[in-house]
Amino acid sequence: MPELPEVEALRGFLAERLVGRSVASVLPVAVSVLKTYDPPVTALEGQAFTAVTRHGKFLGLRTDELSLVIHLARAGWLRWQEEPPAPARPGRGPLALRLRLAGPEGGGFDLTEAGTQKRLAVYCVRDPAEVPGVARLGPEPLDDAFTLEVFAGLLRGRRHRVKGVLRDQSVIAGIGNAYSDEILHAARMSPYRLADDLTAHEVEVLYGALRGTLRTAVEHAREVGVGELKAEKRSGMRVHGRTGQPCPVCGDMVREVSFSDSSLQYCPHCQTGGKPLADRRMSRLLK
Template sequence: MPELPEVEALAHHLREHAVGHQVARVDQASMSALKTFDPPLSALAGRPVTGAARYGKFLAMECDGPHLITHLSRAGWLRWHDTASTVPPKPTGKGPIALRVHLDEPGGPGFDLTEAGTQKRLAVYVVNDPAEVPGIARLGPDALTLSRADLEKILAKRTERIKNLITEQGVIAGIGNAYSDEILHVAKLSPYAVAGRLDEAKLDALYEAMHQVLSDAVKRSVGQDAARLKGEKRSGMRVHARTGLPCPVCGDTIREVSFADRSFQYCPTCQTGGKPLADRRLSRLVR
C-alpha cells in the first residue's frame, strides 16, 4: 500500500509534470471507484492544474476549481504517460485502469489511476474542498509535522498496541503497515508495546524513529520516476517483508506475525528482548 513517502513522491511528480497543463478529458473505467457525483468528473475538463498535495495517504491534483483526490488503497498506483489512446477505456472495472486523465488534449500527456487484483478499493473524489472527503476530514496530525509534545499527548493513557495505534489515520496520518514495522524496528520497540505505557526514553526513540524513517524514505523517493517508486520502497526496508532474512542491525532472523489479510515483521533481538511473538490470530507476547 502506498504510504506517506510514496504519496508525497507522487504529489511531487504531479507538481513537476502536470502543473501548468490543462485537463482535456477524464475517462472513468471503474464505476465503483468514483465516490462523489457533484461536481461531476466532466467539471475538471478545461481546468488548469495549479498544484498537487498529500493529505495523509490521500493524493490530490489541485485545479482552478474542483480538485481530483484519490486514495490508492492497498493495490492502487498512479502511472504517468506521455501519450495515451484517445479511445476511452471500457467502463467494466475489470481491468487495471480505474481512471485516465488527459492533459492538454486527448491522447496527450497525463496519468492513469490503476489497481491490481480483484479487490477494487481505490477511491476517487471530485470536490471543491479537500475537507469534503470524509477520510481527509477525519485525519489526525500528519506524521511528519507531529511534535514530540503532540505525540506524547496522543499516546497518553491509550491502551492500544503501539503498532495498531500509529497506523490509525484518525490518530496519526500517513503511516501504514510497512513503515510502522520500520519505525518500531529503528525505535527498538515491540509491536505489542502498550502505547500509554511508554516511558520518556521510549517516547523519544519512537518520535525520532518516526521522523528519521519517513524523512529518509521521502528523500529517497522524491524525484524518482513514478514507475520505480515501488521498487525503491522495497529496497529501503530493514524488516518489513523480509521474513527469514537476517536483521541488518544484529543478525537475528526476522520473524513474522500473520493475520487474516495482513502480516507484520520484526526482529526479536532488537525489539522483544529475544522473545518471539506467537504467530496466530490475537497473538500475544510469549512470556
C-alpha cells in the same frame, strides 16, 4: 499500499507536470472508482491545475474551483502517459480512470488497480475536507508543528498496541503497515507495547525513529522514478516484508505475525528481548 513517502514523491512528480495545465478529459473506466457524483468529474474539463497536495495517503489535484482527491488503497497506482494511449475499454482490466491534458504537449495519467478487491477511490469535491478519509486525518508527522510534546500527547491514555496507534490515520496521517514496522524496528520496540505504558524516554526514542525513518524514506522516494517506486519501497526495508531473512542490525531472523488481512514483521533480538511474539493464526494451522 503507498504510504506517506511514496505519495509525497508522487505529489512532487505530478506538481511538476500538472500545475498550469488544463484538463482535456476525465474518464472513469471502472464503475467502482468514483465515490462522488456532485459535482460530476467532467466538471474538471477545461480547468487548469493550480496545485498538487498530499493529505496523509491521499493526493489532491486542485483547480481554482475543484479538487480531484485520490486514494490509491492497497493495489492502486498511477501511470504517467506522455503519448496518447490506446482507447480505454471498460472491462475487467486494471485501468480504473484516465485523465488527459489539453494542449499540444498532451500527456496525462491512468489510475490502475490490480486484483479483485477494488478499493481505489477518487472523489471530485470543492474542498478536500469533504472527503471523509481526509476530514478525519490526524497531524502530518513531518510538519514542523508535529513536536515531541504533540506526539507524547497523542500517545497518552491510549491503551492500544503501539503498532496500531502508529497506523491509525485519525492519530497520525500517512503511516501504514510497512513504515510502522520500520519505525518500531528503528526504535528497538515491540509492536505489542501499549502506547500509554511507554516511558518518557521511550516516547522520545520512538519520536526520533518515526521522524528519521520517514525523512529518509521520503528522500529515497524522490530519487526513484515513479515506475519503480513500489519495488524500491520494499528494497529499502529492514524488516517489513523480509520474513526469514537476517536482520541487518543484529543478524537474527526476522519473524512475522499474521492477521486476517495483513501481517507485521519484527526482529526478536532487537525488539522483544529475543522472545518470538505469539502468532495465533499460525498456531491454529499447526494443530
